[in-house]
């Protein structure tokens with residue numbers, strides 16, 4: 549590659565069980581990579597008091613979500629724990645055209661759809677060091693009641709099974725800086741190809 553040639557835009561899908569630390573990892577990736585951006589998804593899930601519309605998610609009603617599917621505005625969409633989530637297509641296309649690393653923090657169903665549309669997508673699944681640690685993190689964040697936390701944990705093992713087939717990279721989130729370095733290495737190697 550000549551020195552003047554711009555880097556190729558690329559999609560990086562980051563998936564993993566609830567509570568594994570995907571959000572923190574993605575924010576750190578955006579901070580550390582100077583040409584990365586994080587896609588803001590659309591969801592029908594109610595906003596929590598700490599969340600900001602347009603920053604954490606675009607919060608919409610079910611009718612509006614359906615309208616966006618029908619208009620072809622979503623790159624992928626899926627139902628997760630009874631709510632709908634989707635990735636706005638225009639923002640991803642713009643970022644790729646601008647040669648950026650576009651990070652999608654989405655579930656495994658969505659990841660599969662993206663990989664089909666964009667085969668160059670880098671698929672990364674984040675694992676907790678141990679199942680016990682994941683359970684501890686889920687309870688620790690205090691966002692869910694006991695029942696929901698249990699559901700999220702049982703969903704985690706199903707997701708891991710799917711990920712083993714569809715994801716190129718499974719990385720363990722033991723220490724934040726270690727896992728972020730590992731992911732940056734994966735992204736840089738892929739972009740050089």
Ligand code: 5GP
Nearest residue numbers: 589590625626628633634635653654655658
């Ligand atoms: P939460 O409600 O905890 O923010 O997210 C629940 C799950 O939905 C997480 O696994 C998250 O990765 C996934 N998710 C968030 N946005 C999207 C999206 O746009 N598409 C898909 N398929 N999953 C998403």
